[in-house]
Structures are given as C-alpha cells and as structure tokens.
Amino acid sequence: MAILVLGGAGYIGSHTVYELIDAGRDVVVADNLQTGFRAAVHPKARFYELDIRDRAALDALFEKENIEGVIHFAASSQVGESMSDPLKYYDNNLHGTMVLLASMVAHGVDKIVFSSTAATYGEPERVPILESDRTEPTNCYGETKLSMERMMGWVSRAHGLRYVALRYFNACGAHRSGAIGEAHDPETHLIPLILQVPNGQRPCIKVFGEDYPTPDGTCIRDYIHVSDLAQAHILALDYLIRGGENNVFNLGNGVGFSVREVIECARKVTGHPIPAEMAPRRSGDPAQLIASSKKAMEVLGWKPEQNDLETIIASAWNWHKSHPNGFGEG
Numbered sequence: 213m214a215i216l217v218l219g220g221a222g223y224i225g226s227h228t229v230y231e232l233i234d235a236g237r238d239v240v241v242a243d244n245l246q247t248g249f250r251a252a253v254h255p256k257a258r259f260y261e262l263d264i265r266d267r268a269a270l271d272a273l274f275e276k277e278n279i280e281g282v283i284h285f286a287a288s289s290q291v292g293e294s295m296s297d298p299l300k301y302y303d304n305n306l307h308g309t310m311v312l313l314a315s316m317v318a319h320g321v322d323k324i325v326f327s328s329t330a331a332t333y334g335e336p337e338r339v340p341i342l343e344s345d346r347t348e349p350t351n352c353y354g355e356t357k358l359s360m361e362r363m364m365g366w367v368s369r370a371h372g373l374r375y376v377a378l379r380y381f382n383a384c385g386a387h388r389s390g391a392i393g394e395a396h397d398p399e400t401h402l403i404p405l406i407l408q409v410p411n412g413q414r415p416c417i418k419v420f421g422e423d424y425p426t427p428d429g430t431c432i433r434d435y436i437h438v439s440d441l442a443q444a445h446i447l448a449l450d451y452l453i454r455g456g457e458n459n460v461f462n463l464g465n466g467v468g469f470s471v472r473e474v475i476e477c478a479r480k481v482t483g484h485p486i487p488a489e490m491a492p493r494r495s496g497d498p499a500q501l502i503a504s505s506k507k508a509m510e511v512l513g514w515k516p517e518q519n520d521l522e523t524i525i526a527s528a529w530n531w532h533k534s535h536p537n538g539f540g541e542g
C-alpha cells in the first residue's frame with residue numbers, strides 16, 4: 213500500500229517524501245503547486261497536481277491508488293500573510309482539510325499525520341512548552357492550525373479516523389544530498405533571508421524588533437532540521453499503523469536562539485559580515501518559542517540528529533549557495 217503525501221512539493225513535504233522513499237515506502241504526492249515546486253518532488257513518487265479543496269480530484273485519487281495513510285502538509289503557512297489575509301487561511305487550511313477528511317472517510321482511509329505548529333500556543337506561559345500548555349494563538353495561521361487539530365478530534369469521534377498532529381517549531385536546513393532545500397516565493401523565513409546576503413541578493417538582514425523581553429531584545433526560536441522533522445512523520449505514521457491513539461507532539465530541539473544569535477552563527481558559517489539593520493516588530497510574533505519534545509522522544513522514539521545550529525545553517529548554506537534562485541531558472 214502507498215502513503216499519500218499532500219503538499220509533497222513543498223519544503224517539509226518534499227524532505228519527508230525523500231526520507232519515505234529512502235525507507236523503501238511507496239509514495240504518492242499530491243500538490244497544487246501554489247507554493248510547492250514540481251522539481252522538489254522525488255522522481256520515484258507518483259505525482260498528482262491537485263488542490264485538496266477539489267473533492268472530485270481527491271475522490272479520483274483515492275479510487276485509483278491503494279492508500280494506507282495520509283501525511284498532510286498542504287496548507288498556507290506564513291504568519292504575516294495570515295494577519296493581512298485571514299480568509300485565505302480559513303479557505304486553504306480549514307476548508308481544504310474539511311474536504312480532505314470527507315473524502316478520506318468516504319474511502320475508508322483512517323490514518324492521518326499532519327503539520328501543526330508552535331504558533332498554536334501563542335505567547336507561551338513558560339518555556340520549554342509542553343503539549344498540554346495553554347493554546348491561545350496570536351496569529352490567524354496558528355488559529356487555523358489549532359482548529360484543524362480540533363476538527364480531526366470531532367471527525368475521529370464520529371468516524372473512527374485516527375490522527376497525529378505534529379507541532380513544529382522553526383524548520384530549517386536542507387537535504388544531505390543537496391537535491392532539495394528551502395525555497396519560498398516570496399521568502400519570509402529568517403535563515404533563507406539571512407543567506408541571501410552572502411549570496412549577493414540582499415544588502416542586509418532586517419531584525420524585526422529589538423525590544424522584546426529577551427536577553428538581547430530579539431525574538432527567540434527553536435530551530436529544528438527539516439530532515440529530523442521528516443523522520444518524525446514516518447515514526448508518527450508507523451505509530452498509527454501499530455494502532456496508536458490520537459496524539460499531539462511538539463517537534464523542536466529544546467534550545468532557543470535569538471535572531472541576533474542566528475545572524476552571528478550565519479556569519480561564522482559563511483565567512484561573510486552579513487550587515488543587520490533594526491526594523492519594527494512584525495505583527496503576530498511571540499517573543500519566545502522553545503519546545504519540550506520529550507513526549508515525541510518517549511512515545512514515538514524520535515531523536516533529532518542535527519541539533520547543532522551551526523550544522524543546520526551549514527546545510528542550508530550548502531543548498532542556497534548552489535541554488536541561489538531556489539528551484540527557479542538561472
């Protein structure tokens with residue numbers, strides 16, 4: 213039987229497909245290529261260009277393929293955009309998931325692992341954050357992801373579907389082969405933007421806020437390598453296949469780095485001075501997000517392997533310097 217990866221042409225999705233294929237699994241990828249890239253899809257995966265809001269296209273896929281379980285990455289994921297265009301997030305993330313679950317239930321596919329986010333917590337009560345801590349999103353992106361988790365809960369009660377929600381902290385880095393890496397258009401993520409400076413594509417990096425209640429005044433995040441995240445999806449799917457119950461797991465390294473520290477580390481890795489410029493706070497940003505991933509380690513047996521920021525940034529730099537235009541031309 214095959215694993216269906218929705219959003220398998222995107223950043224975390226494409227890395228998960230590479231790990232699944234490396235592990236000998238049969239993989240079907242579906243993506244509407246709105247933000248994903250056809251070139252990021254592993255050549256051994258069967259590809260369907262479809263939008264998860266298109267019920268007929270999903271039904272046709274489930275009828276044609278023999279799907280054992282779904283890994284669902286197909287969603288909009290930019291904090292800033294979710295504040296200026298919230299309805300896009302309700303449509304793509306919530307409506308999309310609603311159509312998907314209806315099609316899964318109709319075809320008897322009852323296992324799903326999906327991307328949730330640290331943004332479900334909002335401003336945390338304490339760090340490191342536990343899965344049982346308060347969830348009060350400060351941005352619409354986090355709100356729709358939390359609603360997706362709750363939707364799964366109700367559908368599970370009614371129809372017996374089982375799910376694992378993976379709350380990622382800050383995904384970064386690139387695949388060890390150098391074949392795929394992080395590419396967004398437009399780019400909004402800190403590490404790729406920093407690396408555009410040594411790549412000659414941007415004169416400096418803007419630091420969004422230096423008046424946060426943190427030691428150096430800039431936001432603190434927990435940076436986790438994308439291939440470690442990818443492994444967690446395989447472990448979560450196998451947990452469901454073994455009969456595991458509905459669950460939610462944080463995925464992070466448990467160590468926080470400030471925006472300034474990330475820039476300093478990138479200077480060390482690239483040997484470039486990377487000038488930084490202070491800028492106003494970005495709407496919706498919590499001051500500090502650090503994960504406790506103890507539960508994922510204990511229940512899933514997950515162990516992040518690339519837990520050193522320098523190694524992570526070096527793997528990102530390896531991709532960005534050889535692919536300055538991502539998957540595009542030139």
Ligand SMILES: O=c1ccn([C@@H]2O[C@H](COP(=O)(O)OP(=O)(O)O[C@H]3O[C@H](CO)[C@H](O)[C@H](O)[C@H]3O)[C@@H](O)[C@H]2O)c(=O)[nH]1
Pocket residue numbers: 289290291329330331380381382383400401402403405417418419420421431432433471494497501
């Ligand atoms: O040019 C930039 C870009 C970002 N930042 C700062 O760098 C930090 C990291 O920003 P990212 O945009 O790279 O990541 P976020 O923490 O905002 O978001 C990430 O984590 C979220 C969970 O909190 C969501 O999952 C989201 O999809 C994911 O990209 C933030 O403090 C942001 O303000 C800058 O200072 N300058």
